[in-house]
Structure formats: structure tokens, C-alpha cells
Amino acid sequence: MPKKRGTNKKDTQRLLPVIHIFCEGAKTEPLYINGYVNKEHPNLRRLKLIDIKKTNKNTPVQLVKEAKKLKRNSDIPEHDSIWVVYDRESPAKYDNHLHAQAFAQAKANGVKVAISNVCFELWILLHVCDKFNASYLSYDDLLKNSRLKNGLKKLGIKDYEKADTKIFEAISAKISTARTRAKAMNQATIDSSEFDIDKPYLLNPFTTVGDLLDAIDDIASKA
Secondary structure, three states, X not given: OOOOOOOOHHHHHHOOOOEEEEEOOOOHHHHHHHHHHHHHOHHHHHHOOEEEOOOOOOOHHHHHHHHHHHHHHOOOOOOOEXXXXXXXXXXXXXXXXXXXXXXXXXXXXXXXXEEEEOOOHHHHHHHHOOOOOOOOOOHHHHHXXXXXXXXXXXXXOOOOXXXXXXXXXXXXXXXXXXXXXXXXXXXXXXXXXXXXXXXXXXXXXXXXXXXXXXXXXXXXXXX
16 A cells, blocks of 8 residues: 555645654653754644654664654655654663664665764753863763753753753754754764764764754745
8 A cells, every 4th residue: 555644646745744753762852852843843843744753662773673664664655754863872881783783774764863972962062062072981971071061050950851841942042053063063073083974873972963953944944
């Protein structure tokens, strides 16, 4: 049976593409993405063009597997896109070969990846700090040794909590700045590394969360 969402071919052709998103985190990433959509493109929420999936999977390989199932088995149009959002984490917690497997499977199946090395908090850090050339070994290392907490305190956030719904509102004025900083940081990391964009899990610091925001913006421009 062909993939469709409308009642006939003409209806299907008129439908706008939907972005389906699987997140590693149950709180931080969905809160940010929902906050971005509500602030920048509230019409996408009304039109149900951003679909953050509920899942109990929380590793790159598992998330990509779920994304592949959706792409292959669900009755969704071909022009929809499917993203997975996950952290690099420390090699001790999640080995390079598992990241390589997840990334290769995603690429082979047309699944988009928004990865942050070392964790999603790097992306948040880029909103509040202009010194972003340090690499971190883990989430705990970033939280302890970066300027994330101090930057958030200046915005009225006393301590960093993943489920804090006030964080997005506090940093939202700096989204454009974070995107610019991320591009500069990523390029500096690539320039100083033996690895390239095909192995983002080996680039530190590095994040492609901005690519997901670009995709959301693109959908909004067609809505």
C-alpha cells in the first residue's frame, strides 16, 4: 500500500511535510524543540507539522532502529523527514563502534541525525557563552567545568536542571547567536581534527542541533 496521509492523491500532494523526531532525552531536547517551535513558528504546532515521538529508547542505535521502523512501516508520505537527536556521551559510556553503527544505519536509511558532542548541553552553552573551543569528556565534565551554570545564573536560572521549563525562555533571545557560534565552533573543530563531518561522533566539541532548527525553519517557510 502506498504511503499517504490524505484521502486521495490530490489531497496527498497538497499536504505539507512533517518532521518526525526521536529524542534521546525525555526532557531537555523536547523542551527546547517545543519551545523553539512555539516561539518561532507557532503555526507548525497548529498544523501538527512537528511530531516529537514518545519513546523509551535512549541510545543512538536504538533510536535509529525506531526511526527506521517508522520510515519503513508507517503510513507516512515519502516527503516527511525523520530525525534522531542524541548525545555523543563519553566513549566509556558509549563506544565509538556503536556510534559508527548508528550513524551508518541512519545515513543508509535517510534518517537525519542531530548529534551533540559531548551532550545537548553544549548547544545550550552556546547561547550563554562566547568561549566555546573547549572539549568536554562527559555531561558531568561540561556541567562542572564550563560556564553553563554561570551563564544561566545571569539570566535568572539559579541552577541547571534538565526538566526546567524556564531555561528555553531565558536563552531564547540568543538562538541566532548560538547558531553562529555553533558553525564557527564546528568548523574550528574540523580544521583541527583528522576526522571530518562524516564522523561527527569523533569531533569534539561539535553539534548539529542547528541543522534540525534549519529543517524546522524550512518546513515553516512552506506552511
